[in-house]
Amino acid sequence: MLSERLNNAYNAQIKNELNSAYIYLGMAAYFDSHNLPGFAHWMRAQAEEEMEHGMKFYHFVFERGGNVALAALDEPSVQYESPMAAFKAAYAHEQFISESINHLYRLAEEEHDYASRPLLHWFIEEQVEEEANARGIVEQLEMVAGSKTGIFMLDRQLAKRE
Numbered sequence: 229m230l231s232e233r234l235n236n237a238y239n240a241q242i243k244n245e246l247n248s249a250y251i252y253l254g255m256a257a258y259f260d261s262h263n264l265p266g267f268a269h270w271m272r273a274q275a276e277e278e279m280e281h282g283m284k285f286y287h288f289v290f291e292r293g294g295n296v297a298l299a300a301l302d303e304p305s306v307q308y309e310s311p312m313a314a315f316k317a318a319y320a321h322e323q324f325i326s327e328s329i330n331h332l333y334r335l336a337e338e339e340h341d342y343a344s345r346p347l348l349h350w351f352i353e354e355q356v357e358e359e360a361n362a363r364g365i366v367e368q369l370e371m372v373a374g375s376k377t378g379i380f381m382l383d384r385q386l387a388k389r390e
């Protein structure tokens with residue numbers, strides 16, 4: 229059984245993950261509106277993945293005899309100054325999410341909730357990947373330095389995401 233404190237923290241994380249989906253959908257809308265279908269595809273795939281993350285926490289809360297509460301989502305931006313601005317925001321957001329997972333882990337340890345460990349270990353590893361992916365694209369955008377040809381080529385590359 230989850231403690232109330234941990235249950236509340238998991239519910240907050242469901243919101244964080246669904247909020248992530250919404251933020252990335254907003255970024256997808258920005259890219260779609262600028263005729264960058266590869267970037268948009270990458271962001272839509274990212275949004276779907278975030279929904280799955282939210283559902284992992286959702287199922288876990290019920291499995292542990294807790295109660296799911298769903299908070300209101302924040303309105304995401306659908307406008308960015310540039311692809312770089314969007315990906316820098318995505319990278320910063322993933323760093324925030326990593327911190328929220330670390331917070332959950334600390335809390336679970338404080339509550340001696342050992343059943344949380346496998347789930348949170350999965351998320352800790354996932355966040356290493358999420359940060360690396362976002363940072364990698366920021367670095368590639370730095371390489372092309374706003375060149376239209378470079379952006380076009382990156383768009384073709386990002387279209388290949390599974």
Ligand code: MG
Nearest residue numbers: 245248278281
């Ligand atoms: Mg996530």
